[in-house]
Amino acid sequence: MNQKLPTIKEIARRLNVSVSTVSRALSDHPRIGAATRERVKQLAKELNYEPNAQAIFFKQKKTHVVGVILPYIREEFFSEAISGIEMVALEHEYTILFGQSYDDVEKEKEVVNAMRRQRVDGLIISPSKTTLRYDHIEALDNYDIPVVYFDRVPLSEKANRVYCNVYQGTIEMVGWLFNQGYRRIAFINGPDKIAASRDRLNGYIEGISRQKLKVDMQLVENTDLTKESTQDAVAKLLALKQPPNAIITFNDYVHMDAVQYADKQHIKVNRDIIFVSYANLPITAYTANPPLASLEQYPYAQGEKAMKMIIRLMNEKNAETQEAVFLSEEILPTLVINQYQPR
Amino acid sequence: MNQKLPTIKEIARRLNVSVSTVSRALSDHPRIGAATRERVKQLAKELNYEPNAQAIFFKQKKTHVVGVILPYIREEFFSEAISGIEMVALEHEYTILFGQSYDDVEKEKEVVNAMRRQRVDGLIISPSKTTLRYDHIEALDNYDIPVVYFDRVPLSEKANRVYCNVYQGTIEMVGWLFNQGYRRIAFINGPDKIAASRDRLNGYIEGISRQKLKVDMQLVENTDLTKESTQDAVAKLLALKQPPNAIITFNDYVHMDAVQYADKQHIKVNRDIIFVSYANLPITAYTANPPLASLEQYPYAQGEKAMKMIIRLMNEKNAETQEAVFLSEEILPTLVINQYQPR
DNA sequence: TTGTAGGCGTTATCAT
DNA sequence: ATGATAACGCCTACAA
Numbered sequence: 001m002n003q004k005l006p007t008i009k010e011i012a013r014r015l016n017v018s019v020s021t022v023s024r025a026l027s028d029h030p031r032i033g034a035a036t037r038e039r040v041k042q043l044a045k046e047l048n049y050e051p052n053a054q055a056i057f058f059k060q061k062k063t064h065v066v067g068v069i070l071p072y073i074r075e076e077f078f079s080e081a082i083s084g085i086e087m088v089a090l091e092h093e094y095t096i097l098f099g100q101s102y103d104d105v106e107k108e109k110e111v112v113n114a115m116r117r118q119r120v121d122g123l124i125i126s127p128s129k130t131t132l133r134y135d136h137i138e139a140l141d142n143y144d145i146p147v148v149y150f151d152r153v154p155l156s157e158k159a160n161r162v163y164c165n166v167y168q169g170t171i172e173m174v175g176w177l178f179n180q181g182y183r184r185i186a187f188i189n190g191p192d193k194i195a196a197s198r199d200r201l202n203g204y205i206e207g208i209s210r211q212k213l214k215v216d217m218q219l220v221e222n223t224d225l226t227k228e229s230t231q232d233a234v235a236k237l238l239a240l241k242q243p244p245n246a247i248i249t250f251n252d253y254v255h256m257d258a259v260q261y262a263d264k265q266h267i268k269v270n271r272d273i274i275f276v277s278y279a280n281l282p283i284t285a286y287t288a289n290p291p292l293a294s295l296e297q298y299p300y301a302q303g304e305k306a307m308k309m310i311i312r313l314m315n316e317k318n319a320e321t322q323e324a325v326f327l328s329e330e331i332l333p334t335l336v337i338n339q340y341q342p343r
Numbered sequence: 344m345n346q347k348l349p350t351i352k353e354i355a356r357r358l359n360v361s362v363s364t365v366s367r368a369l370s371d372h373p374r375i376g377a378a379t380r381e382r383v384k385q386l387a388k389e390l391n392y393e394p395n396a397q398a399i400f401f402k403q404k405k406t407h408v409v410g411v412i413l414p415y416i417r418e419e420f421f422s423e424a425i426s427g428i429e430m431v432a433l434e435h436e437y438t439i440l441f442g443q444s445y446d447d448v449e450k451e452k453e454v455v456n457a458m459r460r461q462r463v464d465g466l467i468i469s470p471s472k473t474t475l476r477y478d479h480i481e482a483l484d485n486y487d488i489p490v491v492y493f494d495r496v497p498l499s500e501k502a503n504r505v506y507c508n509v510y511q512g513t514i515e516m517v518g519w520l521f522n523q524g525y526r527r528i529a530f531i532n533g534p535d536k537i538a539a540s541r542d543r544l545n546g547y548i549e550g551i552s553r554q555k556l557k558v559d560m561q562l563v564e565n566t567d568l569t570k571e572s573t574q575d576a577v578a579k580l581l582a583l584k585q586p587p588n589a590i591i592t593f594n595d596y597v598h599m600d601a602v603q604y605a606d607k608q609h610i611k612v613n614r615d616i617i618f619v620s621y622a623n624l625p626i627t628a629y630t631a632n633p634p635l636a637s638l639e640q641y642p643y644a645q646g647e648k649a650m651k652m653i654i655r656l657m658n659e660k661n662a663e664t665q666e667a668v669f670l671s672e673e674i675l676p677t678l679v680i681n682q683y684q685p686r
Numbered sequence: 687t688t689g690t691a692g693g694c695g696t697t698a699t700c701a702t
Numbered sequence: 703a704t705g706a707t708a709a710c711g712c713c714t715a716c717a718a
Contacts, residue, residue: 007710007711007712008711008712008713009711009712019711019712019713020712020713020714023712023713023714024713024714027713051711051712052710052711052712054710054711055710055711055712055713056711056712056713058710058711058712059711059712059713060712060713
């Protein structure tokens, strides 16, 4: 073929009617003759007519594009999340503009601006771990671009958020460890500025307290999520006069670095010290020492919810309604116990 | 703010000049007075004017959107690849429309059609493993949408392709195994319909032959890439009268399933039988039994090349030039030897 | 029930 | 050097 794509104008010309007639016929407008409607639809089908989405979006001042910014797509958690986003987007005929921040706030700014210039209708973002101020994201408000924070949500409630309640999950996790007989429960938390870490810590403290144990802050370390930092944290815990017999790690990636190091230090992972974690990534099933338990955070479901939320916000924007009401959706995690024999 | 975004029309109104003057001033058109140019640029800056990409693309009949369809983004190989694509896209102000086929040809058709309706300017695709016919993709030719096949390329040369030369890589791999003293080298290949498998097999046969060994097809099994199928293949190899002492697997995911099964069968992985693989995924470093060697295929670089190729094709399309010339780019893989002690 | 015309933001082609 | 106008594809208020 390679001929030009048919337009309503072309159909109108061939049928000797006006473009508006064609437009109405194709959109089943009530005030149109049944006969003409069929003639138009018939020819449209023959010509393989498809409306030009670009033209429609342009006229409507919409792009039907939603920006999605994630730290690292290669992390299974985020690739699952974007799959959930994609699924809902496809159902609603939205398109995903994809970008990574590589956990770098400067890169994040670049990508946010690129998306603004592309006039995305909305943005779903899981901010980088170095993002402490949200100015560059909040600036989108000036452009009427709604934003949904996802998984890594700001502390402030003045934002639309979808996240997993790791606070509750952590309490449950500590309770489970207690019931298994563990009393010296350590925690390798993430960067202390981010909400994900704060929630875990609060859950940990609450969980320990509920078991009438004393919170010992010597058992709490932080990692900036690099391998080196995680290993430092493990080393500090191992060097304690009374080392822990259980270690909770920030997520499965931290877990993998932690147990790799522990293994090198001749610790029998999940026997001398048991390890539990967050995320429950399928890939851990293949690793030498999977976590004995991991908190499933349902990234796919989170992605779906985030996309549904942004769609709702984009529609409300049209309606020009309310005065700064923020949406929030919480997912309850599940503690998944791994069935396997530690070596 | 929340006011409407400024347009050239608005700037023109305020400056009492015509829109065309503004347009020319902003685009540094030669026939424009230096004074007016500065006045316009000044005001544009004050108003934070940004050209409406939608309007420009609409007029140019371009979307500046490139579709990318991958089987599974959660596979590290593909997430690396899309990162390479993203990087080049960003540099050239292209946007990525993202979709997954989940290795299902029907889903792939859906996504391809969705992208066609969105009028992507080009498509980069790594076809699903169940894609045997390419009609639905080739149909894009009728819409003047260039296609670049990526990694999993069709056998036919009548397509634009970016791929890794696993044929050469496999020869090298077999040579390395031979030099290490292994003589019974088995191969668990992928689905035999896809080019990736064909190339590996040819490389294997050539590699074995170059070492003056006899090709024994009993040592060659196939997997459809599911865990079960892979385990069947391992089982068959183990059941041979003369089992192999080295096994090459289709990729690191197949490797992981294979060694997990071998381990259950009380094989000492990488001692009784050594395992080598393709992809060299970082995640394997955390697994119980990483491949002793893995063929690095540089997915990021492949992604970059694919994006550059599609950009070139999209530009040529404009020029309405040549008669079906197909581009092809090949990346040479590297055999990476893992430094670690098998258990 | 159908046609006409204007507009979305921008660029290009004519004029002036 | 600058302005007026048409055009891209579609929709819609208004007119007939």
